[in-house]
Amino acid sequence: MKKNPSVGFYIFLAIFLIFILFPFYYVFLTSIRKPSEIYSSFKIYTLDPTIQSYIHAFTWRPFGRYLYNSFIIAGGTTLLSIIIASFASYATARLKFRGKSILLGVVLGVSMFPQIAIISPMYIFLRDMGLRNTHMGLIIPYITFSLPLAIWYLTTFFKDIPFSLEEAAKIDGASPFQAFFLVIAPLAAPGVFTTAILVFIGAWNEYLFAYTLNTDDYMRTVTVGITMFNSQYTVPWGEISAAAVIVTVPLVIMVLLFQKRIVSGLTSGAVKG
Amino acid sequence: MKRVKYRSIDERNEAITAYLMILPAVLIIALVALWPVLNSFWISMFDLRLNHPSKNKVTLEYKIDLEKFADTQYYIKSIFRQLRASEELNSDPQKVDAIQAEINSIKEELIKQPGIEEKYTQVETLLDNMKPVNDDELRFAVISHDFAEKYLEKVANVRASLEALSLKKDDAASQGASLMEELRTSILEPNYIGLKNYAHFFNELKxxxxxxxxxxxxxxxxxxxxxxxxxxxxxxxxxxxxxxxxxxxxxxxxxxxxxxxxxxxxxxxxxxxxxxxxxxxxxxxxxxxxxxxxxxxxxxxxxxxxxxxxxxxxxxxxxxxxxxxxxxxxxxxxxxxxxxxxxxxxxxxxxxxxxxxxxxxxxxxxxxxxxxxxxxxxxxxxxxxxxxxxxxxxxxxxxxxxxxxxxxxxxxxxxxxxxxxxxxxxxxxxxxxxxxxxxxxxxxxxxxxx
The missing domain is CATH 1.10.3720.10 (MetI-like)
Structure with a gap:
């Protein structure tokens, strides 16, 4: 382990970061270019920026509505999964009972289910229930991957809280439920928050269910909406890029704010477990 | 001794609390993940096509397409009128009578099947008013396996008799025989096909x-x-x-x-x-x-x-x-x-x-x-x-x-x-x-x- 990284190291790092970030930069550049410039210039800067594409993104398509739908669906999914998973994870992490590894094995297995394997019965069920083109109609299928994910992450976080606190609560005569709500829940808040971010991102990014189940333009989510910017004669690259930027920016902000938490969540899922 | 016993009850209570806490999650996972996968497997053994009028539901039962059946009845009546009008074909009127009796018995027995009569009357009323039958519940009626087999056997008999009666191509008897195809396909077999879909895809691996x-x-x-x-x-x-x-x-x-x-x-x-x-x-x-x-x-x-x-x-x-x-x-x-x-x-x-x-x-x-x-x-x-x-x-x-x-x-x-x-x-x-x-x-x- 060298203490002071060499110049070579920083050059490597720079190349790596450019490789990751250049596509974002270029898409942003396309989004502020005039249509004529998009088709004529391969320069990596522009001297004539415009916000026309952003205005189009919101007026050509109900892009605001897409964002709203995604927000409600991803938010609802997160809320439901976190509530149900908190109980299950608390029990798994801190109480003694038989069949714990089986439960965790099933949870892990289900979190890896290919979505395509459940889409046909899900589609028929939601159609028969009249839940297609509703928010609830996407929250239900999203629970399939978000609940196992939430249980998996929350169990890790709950395990990291010292056992002595609960013991003390028990000695003072608290029931497991009281111990959970009064002692563990406040301490677990950061872990719960991290899990919520991870689950939210997962639900926000989903495409297959959203594309097949909510086909009414008014009920589309943002991932589906972004693929709807097409015109008959030329490809509206400016508008497509503007839409991509609008979807990316909130995620970038979230990542910048919570990067440490997200990394700890991701790595505890794969490395520790 | 007393202490050990107390501890075990305590542990049992803890386990019960734990099971109560995991119960909602387990139920939901079973409902939204395990059940759909099993259901996918179940569906994969059917010929299920959402855009096909008679195959858009998973079914293990025999059904009859009442619209098609009732529709065919009109043509059958007209065929028999033509048969009787033709001197050559009606040379043995008793034979024609026998064939018509057999074909009528198919309809009579169908009506006797549980729940059919009411539906059939409704379908006929719609057809009389030149309206299509849009309600699949009304159009496709469940029948027993036994009845379906008897029905198909009779239809095949009538077809053979009409073919025997026919003298030349496209005369009334021959047209009547081809109408029997309509009656035969009015019966919908269960769309359960076992592992045939899998066989189909194994072929695509070759x-x-x-x-x-x-x-x-x-x-x-x-x-x-x-x-x-x-x-x-x-x-x-x-x-x-x-x-x-x-x-x-x-x-x-x-x-x-x-x-x-x-x-x-x-x-x-x-x-x-x-x-x-x-x-x-x-x-x-x-x-x-x-x-x-x-x-x-x-x-x-x-x-x-x-x-x-x-x-x-x-x-x-x-x-x-x-x-x-x-x-x-x-x-x-x-x-x-x-x-x-x-x-x-x-x-x-x-x-x-x-x-x-x-x-x-x-x-x-x-x-x-x-x-x-x-x-x-x-x-x-x-x-x-x-x-x-x-x-x-x-x-x-x-x-x-x-x-x-x-x-x-x-x-x-x-x-x-x-x-x-x-x-x-x-x-x-x-x-x-x-x-x-x-x-x-x-x-x-x-x-x-x-």
Whole structure:
């Protein structure tokens, strides 16, 4: 382990970061270019920026509505999964009972289910229930991957809280439920928050269910909406890029704010477990 | 003694509380994940087509299409009028009477079946008013297996008698015989077909006339994309993790940058790369042509090899940073003391890598590979947006094939068969990795967590 990284190291790092970030930069550049410039210039800067594409993104398509739908669906999914998973994870992490590894094995297995394997019965069920083109109609299928994910992450976080606190609560005569709500829940808040971010991102990014189940333009989510910017004669690259930027920016902000938490969540899922 | 007993009750109470707490999660998982998978398997044994009037529901029962049956009755009446009017055909009126009696008995017995009479009257009323029967509940009535068999036997008899009566092509008797085909197809057999859908797809795995079947091609594509992308991602990810595993200025920035491709939706990254690969405006395609790597910018998305490269490149871009992050965390878990001791013993860096880093990193590598392989194998969004499975269907993955079968052709039976195949492949891949990791290690990991 060298203490002071060499110049070579920083050059490597720079190349790596450019490789990751250049596509974002270029898409942003396309989004502020005039249509004529998009088709004529391969320069990596522009001297004539415009916000026309952003205005189009919101007026050509109900892009605001897409964002709203995604927000409600991803938010609802997160809320439901976190509530149900908190109980299950608390029990798994801190109480003694038989069949714990089986439960965790099933949870892990289900979190890896290919979505395509459940889409046909899900589609028929939601159609028969009249839940297609509703928010609830996407929250239900999203629970399939978000609940196992939430249980998996929350169990890790709950395990990291010292056992002595609960013991003390028990000695003072608290029931497991009281111990959970009064002692563990406040301490677990950061872990719960991290899990919520991870689950939210997962639900926000989903495409297959959203594309097949909510086909009414008014009920589309943002991932589906972004693929709807097409015109008959030329490809509206400016508008497509503007839409991509609008979807990316909130995620970038979230990542910048919570990067440490997200990394700890991701790595505890794969490395520790 | 008393204390032990008390403790065991306490523990039992704790277990009961625990079961109560996991109950909602278990129920929901069973309902929204396990039940649908079993249901997919069930559907895969049916000829279920959502756009087909008589096959749009899973059914194990025999049914009769009352609209078709009632409609045919009008034609039968007119045929018999023609038969009786014709001197040649009506040479033996008793014979014609017998045939008509038999055909009437079919209808009489049908009416006697439970619940049919009421429906039949309604259907007839609609037809009399020249209205179509739109209500499937009304149109398709359930009948018993026994009745269906008797019905079909009688229809076949009448058909044979009419054919025997016929003197020349297209006379009334011959037309009557062909009407029996209508009656025969009014009976809908259960659309349960056992493993026929599976047999259909096993055929598509074979090479015929030097060409591999569609599923075979699809599977090869999926495996190729999985192996190449995951391979590159692992090698690059490991390299990056090893290089950045040291203190330096700007770690936070690196971490944030690395997370962004992981955090954005695959669809968005696919859209971004689509604009960079575009033959007219894409800067990536433009650079590749300038560098002389491809002769024409349009080739990236219009040829099979170009499209496969584009898919893999976009996937590597999106996931390598994530893998590097996981491996970095694994590397940071290895104690520095080990390397110091190795240095003192005079081990070279390469020896250290193979004797310390790699063995200790193995569990992290295997677990990350497991996640990545499963993800790559069920690849859908990226291909769907980037190439739509094209050009032709040359870059179709197995998930895309299942999707197209279900939602473009509306063939849910065959589509579910493909999705069950994806499910089985994913299970096999998991078993392979768990073996690789050692079942004990996996078990221990679950226990540790529990």
């Amino acid at each position: 090479v015929k006339d030097g060409k591999l079947g569609r599923l075979g091609k699809t599977l090869l594509n999926t495996l190729f994309i999985t192996v190449v992308s995951v391979g590159f991602e692992l090698l690059l990810g490991l390299m990056i993790a090893l290089i950045i595993n040291r203190p330096y200025k700007g770690r936070g920035l690196t971490r944030a940058a690395v997370l962004v491709p992981w955090a954005i939706p695959t669809v968005v990254s696919a859209r971004m790369w689509l604009s960079l690969y575009d033959g007219q405006t894409g800067i990536f395609a433009y650079w590749l042509t300038k560098l002389g790597i491809i002769p024409d910018a349009g080739l990236l998305l219009t040829t099979k090899s170009g499209a496969l490269f584009s898919i893999i490149f976009a996937d590597v871009w999106k996931t390598t940073p994530y893998l590097a992050l996981l491996l970095l965390a694994g590397l940071q878990g290895i104690s520095a003391d080990l390397y110091e001791a190795a240095n003192i013993d005079g081990a070279t860096r390469i020896q250290q890598f193979f004797k310390i880093t790699l063995p200790l990193l193995k569990p992290t590598i295997v677990v990350s590979l497991l996640f990545r392989t499963l993800d790559a194998f069920r690849i859908f969004d990226l291909i769907f947006v980037l190439t739509g499975g094209g050009p032709g269907n040359s870059t179709e993955s197995i998930s895309i094939y299942a999707y197209v079968t279900m939602f473009s052709q509306m063939d849910f039976g065959k589509g579910s068969t493909l999705s069950i195949m994806v499910f089985l492949c994913v299970t096999l891949i998991s078993i392979f990795y768990i073996k690789l990791l050692g079942a004990d290690v996996m078990g221990n990991r679950l226990e540790e967590r529990g």
